[in-house]
Amino acid sequence: MGEYSKALSYYEKALEIKQKTLPSNHPSLAISYNNIGETYRQMGEYSKALSFYEKALEIYQKTLPSNHPDLATSYWCMGSLYENMKDYSKALSYFQRALDIKQRALPPTHPSIKNVKQSIEIVKKKL
CATH class of the missing domain: 1.25.40 (Serine Threonine Protein Phosphatase 5, Tetratricopeptide repeat)
Structure with missing residues (x-):
């Protein structure tokens, strides 16, 4: 429990791969943004979490x-x-x-x- 920095590193690597291979509004990117946002929320870094959650929400609103x-x-x-x-x-x-x-x-x-x-x-x- 609580290995947020390790989780964040993996989520960021996944996001990087997705950004290279998918269109910028692909829902799979939103999943990565949500995962990173949730990790920051759990860490208490709310402004960073908000930034990633907003990116995810924007993609979902446009594509779903x-x-x-x-x-x-x-x-x-x-x-x-x-x-x-x-x-x-x-x-x-x-x-x-x-x-x-x-x-x-x-x-x-x-x-x-x-x-x-x-x-x-x-x-x-x-x-």
């Missing part, structure tokens, strides 16, 4: 349908980051976007929907 689960995951990541940054109104907004997509894209009993609802309830209590 508006009800795609990966787009919802990206919104959830942004919500989690803003929750960590104690910007609860922004966190709530992103969590609600994630929930909206998940409710349109997934079966009503999918555990991911429950997880987002829990995130929303936690943030609402902090507002």
Whole structure:
């Protein structure tokens, strides 16, 4: 646990390979950006995390349908980051976007929907 610098190194290498072989708006790049962003979030380096999450979200918004689960995951990541940054109104907004997509894209009993609802309830209590 906690080998963030090693994880970051591997994620950055993967991103470098993808950048050389894929178009700049390929969803696979967004996955790498999200992974790097999540690692920075776990390390408490929120401004770096935000930068990578925003790159991922931008790609997803341009390339995926508006009800795609990966787009919802990206919104959830942004919500989690803003929750960590104690910007609860922004966190709530992103969590609600994630929930909206998940409710349109997934079966009503999918555990991911429950997880987002829990995130929303936690943030609402902090507002």
